[in-house]
Amino acid sequence: MGKQEDRAFAEHYGPVALVTGASSGIGDAFARLLAARGLDLLLVARRRDRLEALAGALHEQYGVRVEVCEADLADPAAVDRIVEAARGLDIGLLVSNAGFGLKGAHQDTAPARMADMLQVNCAAPAQLCQRLIPALVARGRGGIVFTSSVEGLMGMPFSAAYSASKGFVNNLGEALWGELAPQGIDVLTLCPSSTDTEAHALQGIDSSTLEGMMSPEAVAGEALDHLADGPVWIAGEHNRQMFDAMLSMPRRDALFSMADAMRAALKP
Numbered sequence: 001m002g003k004q005e006d007r008a009f010a011e012h013y014g015p016v017a018l019v020t021g022a023s024s025g026i027g028d029a030f031a032r033l034l035a036a037r038g039l040d041l042l043l044v045a046r047r048r049d050r051l052e053a054l055a056g057a058l059h060e061q062y063g064v065r066v067e068v069c070e071a072d073l074a075d076p077a078a079v080d081r082i083v084e085a086a087r088g089l090d091i092g093l094l095v096s097n098a099g100f101g102l103k104g105a106h107q108d109t110a111p112a113r114m115a116d117m118l119q120v121n122c123a124a125p126a127q128l129c130q131r132l133i134p135a136l137v138a139r140g141r142g143g144i145v146f147t148s149s150v151e152g153l154m155g156m157p158f159s160a161a162y163s164a165s166k167g168f169v170n171n172l173g174e175a176l177w178g179e180l181a182p183q184g185i186d187v188l189t190l191c192p193s194s195t196d197t198e199a200h201a202l203q204g205i206d207s208s209t210l211e212g213m214m215s216p217e218a219v220a221g222e223a224l225d226h227l228a229d230g231p232v233w234i235a236g237e238h239n240r241q242m243f244d245a246m247l248s249m250p251r252r253d254a255l256f257s258m259a260d261a262m263r264a265a266l267k268p
C-alpha cells in the first residue's frame with residue numbers, strides 16, 4: 001500500500017483500532033499492519049507482557065499511540081473492562097479476533113473448557129461489538145472484522161463445538177453486514193484456514209500434516225485489503241477454491257472427507 005492509500009485507510013477506519021487477541025498470531029499481525037497504516041491501537045489479550053512489548057515496538061517504529069488492556073474474555077465481566085479501557089478513544093475499527101479451538105471427539109471435550117470457548121468465541125464478540133456499534137454508527141464510517149474460520153462454513157468432525165462457535169460468528173458477521181453496510185460501516189467475517197500460529201500446538205494438532213498453511217501476516221493483510229468486500233472473506237486463493245468445491249459437494253461426502261483429514265491430523 002502506498003502512503004496515500006494508507007492515509008485514506010486511516011481516515012476511514014481510524015483514528016483508533018481495537019484488536020482482541022493481539023498477543024500472538026493473526027491478532028499480532030493485524031496490530032502490526034494497522035500500525036503501519038498509521039492507526040493508533042487498543043490491544044486486548046490476557047498476556048500483558050506480550051501486549052506491552054508489542055505496544056512499545058509499534059510506537060517506536062511507527063510513532064502511533066498504543067494502549068493495552070489485559071482481559072480474559074472467558075470472564076463475562078471482560079467486555080465491561082474493555083469498554084472502559086476504550087472510553088475516550090475514537091474507535092473506528094474493531095478487530096474481534098481472539099479465539100481458540102478444541103479438537104477431538106466431542107464426547108471427550110472438557111465441559112469447563114467448552115464453556116470458556118463458547119464465551120470467548122461467541123458471547124464476547126457479540127457483546128463487545130454490540131457496545132461499540134453505536135459510536136461507529138454515529139460517525140457514519142468505520143469497520144468491524146470478525147476472525148472466524150473456514151470451520152464456520154460447515155460442521156467439522158472432531159472439532160464440533162469449535163466449528164459450531166465459528167458458525168455463530170459467521171452468522172453474527174453476516175447479519176451485522178446487512179444491518180450496518182447501509183450506514184457506512186464495513187463488516188467483514190474473515191475465514192482463515194490453516195494459519196501458522198500457536199493455535200495448532202495448543203490444540204494438539206501436528207502442523208506438519210497441514211497443507212497450504214498461510215502466514216498470519218498474509219491472512220490479516222487480505223482482510224484489511226478486502227474490508228469493504230464483505231460479508232465473508234476466505235483467506236487465500238487456494239482455500240477459496242477448496243471451499244467452493246467442498247461446499248458444492250454432497251454434504252455427506254464433504255463431512256466424511258473432513259473427518260478423515262482430521263483423524264490424520266489428530267493421530268497421537
Ligand SMILES: NC(=O)c1ccc[n+]([C@@H]2O[C@H](COP(=O)([O-])OP(=O)(O)OC[C@H]3O[C@@H](n4cnc5c(N)ncnc54)[C@H](OP(=O)(O)O)[C@@H]3O)[C@@H](O)[C@H]2O)c1
Nearest residue numbers: 021023024025026045046047073098099149194195197199
Ligand atoms: N491458526 C489457524 O489455523 C486459524 C484458522 C482459522 C481461524 N483461526 C482463528 O484466528 C483467531 C486467532 O487465532 P490464532 O491462530 O492467531 O491463534 P493464537 O496465536 O493462539 O492467538 C490467539 C489469540 O487469542 C487470544 N485469546 C485466547 N483466549 C483468550 C481469552 N480467554 N481472553 C483473551 N484473549 C484470548 C490469545 O491471547 P492470550 O493467550 O494472551 O490471552 C491470542 O492473542 C482465533 O479466533 C482462531 O479461532 C485460526
